[in-house]
Amino acid sequence: MDDEEHLRRFEDHSLPHAQWTHRAHLKVAYLHLLRLPYPEALERLRTGIKAYNAAHGIQDTPTGGYHETLTQVWLQLVHTALRQFGPAESADAFFDTQTQLSDKHTPLLYYSRDRLMSAEAKRSFVTPDLTALPS
Template sequence: MDDAQLLEAFEACTLPSEEWTHRAHVRVAYLYARRFPYPEALLRMRAGIKAYNKATNTPEELERGYHETITVAFMRLVCHALQEEGPFESSDEFCNTCARMLKKGVLLDYYSKERLISLEAKHNFVEPDLQSLPEV
């Protein structure tokens, strides 16, 4: 699926749930970061994930559903990588070049597991406790 198709399916909430993978999350984050300033990209990502989860009846549990800290942290990492290494021809090229983003555990370089997987972090952005996220 190319970038336009992915973004259209995500925003229309028609992307099959088996295709809403971690890589697809990173690709959409990149597409927003490439087109919009960080604050707007974050707002679009946040709203899009929440709408998609609602449309697909994704349960809101501690380790499922929308997670504010994970969303903000990944958006900051994606935006920073784009500023430092981009732009790229496509979101796939971004993922291939910045493969670190595809490791779900990359946030554990910044957060202890206890801090990241907490109710507070799920509902509100919390700053990392191991090292600072890059500025964007």
């Protein structure tokens, strides 16, 4: 599916839950960053993920559902790569070259597991305790 269809299906919640992968999350972040200033991209991503989760019956639990800190960390990492390397002809092409973004453990370079997986980090953004995020 092309970028426009991916974003449309995310926004209208027709993207199957089985396809709502790590990469699918990152593609939505990337596509928002191409179209919007960072603060607006963050707000659209935040509200979009929450709405998508609700539409698919994904419950917020201590270990599942929406996670504010992870949302902001991944958006910042995509934003940094986009600023440093520029956009590609598609989101998939971008992520094919930015392979560091495919490792779901990357946030653990910045956060201890306990801090990142805390209830506070799930509910609201917490700053890293190991090293600063790239800016």
